[in-house]
Amino acid sequence: MSSVDSPDGWEILEQAGELARRGEAFALATVVWxxxxxxxxxxxxxxxTxxxxxxxxxxxxxxxxxxxxxxRQALVEGTPRLLLLGSPEQFGGGVPEGMTVVPISCQSEGALEVYLEPVAPVPHLVVVGRSPMAHTLVALADALGWRTGLVEHPGTDTALDTVTERxxxxxxxxxxxxxxxxERALAARPxxxxxxxxxxxxxxxxxxxAERGVAADALARVQVPAGLDLGSVAHREIAVAILAELVRIRAARGVPPAAALPELPAEVVDPVCGMTVEVDDPVPFEGRDYSFCCAGCRAAFLRDPRAYAKKESRC
Incomplete structure (x- = not known):
């Protein structure tokens, strides 16, 4: 994991808007207290991210x-959460219902409340064709705030190159x-x-x-005809039927599963302060490795490793 230079709050909101337009999932964190x-x-x-x-x-x-x-857990679940970073004892145990308490006790008596809001990717729709229906479908998706692309010439237009699994x-x-x-669309496995x-x-x-060698499982994913079956209707209604089907699919699939998120470095509990930390430059002791949130905790452990190892084993 990493952090970058600290832009002000307004610039962060601008960056959030750009990530949403690019269809990237992220969470927005705000200190509220x-x-x-x-x-x-x-x-x-x-x-x-x-x-x-x-x-x-x-x-x-x-x-x-x-x-x-x-x-990252909020991204998996697709629900916002309010964090208390500190110790419940700082509030006499009076932690509001629904708040997630995360201990951060190392070298600090401060506390923070942070509101986390997961932002799902903006749907991405690519329509291939030059018909009035194609233009109507793109216009309707634009009205919903979706990211869209219209490909009039599939052999040369680069919009199909932007297609991803989402x-x-x-x-x-x-x-x-x-x-x-x-065939070009299936190659991107959308x-x-x-x-x-x-x-x-x-x-x-x-x-x-199929005769060209495209796999049967890939061809089975093609919906023909596209859209909800409304019978014989005009091109504008066909566009509505297709968009309605896409909205239904998106709602049914919900947020991406945990497996879709890239893995982060392994985490362990700091035996001195109890914080969850990344495994980084561990200290071996009696067959186990211990990692720490800061140099102070590391130094405390080295002064009396057996005491902290026993403390952890009792938890």
Whole structure:
């Protein structure tokens, strides 16, 4: 994990907007209360990416690891949370219901309350085609705040290169390079590939691709015809039917699973202060390795390692 230079709160919000437009998941952390001494101040903000990078400023070395760990869990669950970084004893045990308490007791008597808000990626839709329906579908998705791309020439347009496993792709070429567009879309393994056309036309496209060696499991992912079945309707209604199907799929899938987040370094408990810390430059003692949040805890352990090792074994 890492942090970068500390921009002010407004710049952090600008960066958050840019990440959302690019379709990247992150959590926004805001300090809503502090008790000194603490380097974090009310209104301090930071972004925590899915990779565990912290951009901005929340607090010092004690606060950052805890905020990053809790932010990544909030991304997995898709729900915001309010953290108390400190000790419940500082409040006489009167911790509000629903607040997550994270001990940070090393070399500080300060405390912070941090609000963590996970931000799901903006849906990404790429529509291939030049028809009025294709333009209508892009306009409707734009109105929902989705990130969109319109590909009029699948052989040369680079918008298909932006497709990822989170993207939705709708091929509406009406017989103009259908096969090429579907094959290029499937290569990126997007969340959805839909072909606008009749089932007969779809069978012909998929049969041709099967003969070209495209895997059967990939072809099985193509939705033909794309969209909810509304019967015989005009092109604007077809666009609505397709977007409705995509909204339903997105709602059903929810947030990404924990396995989708990159792994962070292993964590252990500091035997001196009880904080959860990364495994970093561990100290071996009696067959175990111990890591620490700071030089002070490390020095305390080295003065009497047996006492702290016994203390940890009793926990």
């Amino acid at each position: 502090r008790q000194g001494p603490s380097s974090g101040k009310q209104g301090c903000r930071a972004i925590i 899915a990779e565990g990078q912290l951009r901005g400023w929340i607090g010092g070395a004690c606060a950052e690891p805890a905020v990053i760990r809790e932010a 993207s939705f792709v709708v091929v509406a070429t009406q017989g103009h390079h259908d096969e090429e567009a579907v 969340a959805y590939v839909g072909l606008v056309g009749s089932r007969r036309r779809g069978a012909g496209v998929l049969g041709y691709l």
